[in-house]
Amino acid sequence: MKIGCHVGMVGPEYYLGSVKEAISYGANTFMLYTGAPQNSFRTPLENLNIYEALDMMKKNNIDINNIVVHAPYLINLGNLDQEKSKNSYNMLLSEINRTLKMGCRYLVLHPGASMGYDREESLNQVAYYLNAAIEKYPGIIILIETMAGKGSELGINFNEINYIIQQIKHKECIGVCLDTCHINDAGYDLNKIDDVLNEFDNIIGLNYLYVCHINDSKNEKGAHKDRHENIGLGKIGFDNLINFIYNPRISDRIFILETPYVKENEKDKISYPPYKFEIEMILSKNNNLNLKEDIINYYKNDTH
Numbered sequence: 001m002k003i004g005c006h007v008g009m010v011g012p013e014y015y016l017g018s019v020k021e022a023i024s025y026g027a028n029t030f031m032l033y034t035g036a037p038q039n040s041f042r043t044p045l046e047n048l049n050i051y052e053a054l055d056m057m058k059k060n061n062i063d064i065n066n067i068v069v070h071a072p073y074l075i076n077l078g079n080l081d082q083e084k085s086k087n088s089y090n091m092l093l094s095e096i097n098r099t100l101k102m103g104c105r106y107l108v109l110h111p112g113a114s115m116g117y118d119r120e121e122s123l124n125q126v127a128y129y130l131n132a133a134i135e136k137y138p139g140i141i142i143l144i145e146t147m148a149g150k151g152s153e154l155g156i157n158f159n160e161i162n163y164i165i166q167q168i169k170h171k172e173c174i175g176v177c178l179d180t181c182h183i184n185d186a187g188y189d190l191n192k193i194d195d196v197l198n199e200f201d202n203i204i205g206l207n208y209l210y211v212c213h214i215n216d217s218k219n220e221k222g223a224h225k226d227r228h229e230n231i232g233l234g235k236i237g238f239d240n241l242i243n244f245i246y247n248p249r250i251s252d253r254i255f256i257l258e259t260p261y262v263k264e265n266e267k268d269k270i271s272y273p274p275y276k277f278e279i280e281m282i283l284s285k286n287n288n289l290n291l292k293e294d295i296i297n298y299y300k301n302d303t304h
């Protein structure tokens, strides 16, 4: 199974630190942003320790082909304000370049938001810019993420995602990242995994599914909220997430946890990563009913 989580990329070790973090969780893959997800400031590539990171991956049997990069949130190719979408496009090009230079081929991208403009036109513009970007960087595989349907978000159902994919010329350069929290919040019923996968297959085709973000949700199906919860502690629940991951039609995909850090008290500043324990839960198929306590005990009095 290819299972990992979102990891940080901060100085001084940057990419090398990301690899070490993933290893500390028992992950065999991971996802990272090439800088802060909310802004466009980027550390120069030569400072990221790319060679050392790739070497560390090799020594620890982490396959570089399974590493996923996530594009920053502020890219919105669907904004019909031309100046803004042009900026987003340039940011996307820079992210694709960084992704490839880091040895990765998958870049997860939020399809954007229509910002009150016509949705169809907005989706057409997303496809237009994706085609242009792929033309420049044919080595990339852009994975459009399924969204929860907050505000005017695009890509809130399989039809909208398919609408974009249909317009992409180089189909080998486009795919989907399915987020379990987002599709739950968008209204898909994860109690009926086979129905959801059938629908995905009929509309888009499961061959386009490369990566799944595995998150529980704080909200009920159809809430259009997008608030991730730790595995087993949300409205999707442990059994549904396990049935999803182990479904033979998709069990060879890349699974990435993006669940929230855990705090001892709501007001605490310090929080702890849940991934080591959640990966254990998924690999063992055993629900950990003391998940938060175990995480806090493990990290609190120790130097992990």
Ligand SMILES: [Zn+2]
Pocket: 070, 108, 110, 145
């Ligand atoms: Zn995302």
